[in-house]
Amino acid sequence: MTAKTVLFWRHGQTDFNVEGRFQGQTDVPLNDTGRRQxxxxARLLSGLSPELIVASDLSRAAETAEKLARIVGVETVHDARLREAAFGEWEGSIRAEVAETWPDELAEWVSGADVAPPGGESRSESGQRVAAAITDIVDTATVDTIVIVAxxxxxxxxAEILLGLTGTGRLGVLGNCGHGEFGCSERGWVLRSWGTTLR
Structure with a gap:
């Protein structure tokens, strides 16, 4: 495999983000702030001249990706494997509401334990799903610079799985429209930067 640059780019802000609601796989669109972000x-990332843009098919990620795709003149590929973790019965609720029905389960989840919300995925399940998808995308790509929008x-x-980090929560969560940059080659994955956001 030739060395590739892979950007992990989080979608822009949604109303659920502002309200602190579990979003999961509910298809919540960007709000006006998210579109501006x-x-x-996209103008910043276009300077890296990405040749492949692959996005979750949820609209908040797809719309974020489209802003970059239009600038660099490539078509976004949508991949359902890149969807957010499924939070099951917690989706659409804030933590206080979840705590009313599932106080023990929420406390365990907040502590960082690898548990699944009722009807949802655990951190390791969703992370492994997306790591496998990204590995497949990168291994089969014939270009040098790839953007994953999720x-x-x-x-x-x-990212933690691909870097071989143990446990969960070793990296911070990217802010809305934040990104991380990786190098990927036959020697594995190298983190070049993480958490870059516009101020």
Whole structure:
């Protein structure tokens, strides 16, 4: 494998982000701030001349990706494997609401334990799903610079798996429209930067 540059880019802000709601695989669109963030970040990332842009098919990631795709003149590829972690019955609720029904389960999840919300995925399950998808995308790509546009929890989880980090939560969650840059070659994955956001 020739060395490749792979960017992990989180979608822009949504109303659920502002309200502190579990978003998961609920298809929540960008809000006006998120669209502005995506446009500004796209102008920055376009300087890296990405040749392949692959995004989660959830609209907040797809719309974020499209801002960059238009600038650099490539078509976004949508991949459902890049969706956010499924939070099951917690989706759409804030933590206080979840705590009313599932106080023990929420406390365990908040502590960093690798547990699944009712009807959802654990951190390791969602991270492994997205890490496998990214590995497949990168291994089969014939270009040198790839942008993966997805979601906070799964981008962190996948990054930790690809870097061989033990445990969960060793990296911070990317802010809205934040990105990380990796090098990938036959020697494995190298983290070049993480958490870069516009101020």
């Amino acid at each position: 995506a446009e500004e970040a 979601h906070g929890a799964v981008l962190r989880g996948a």
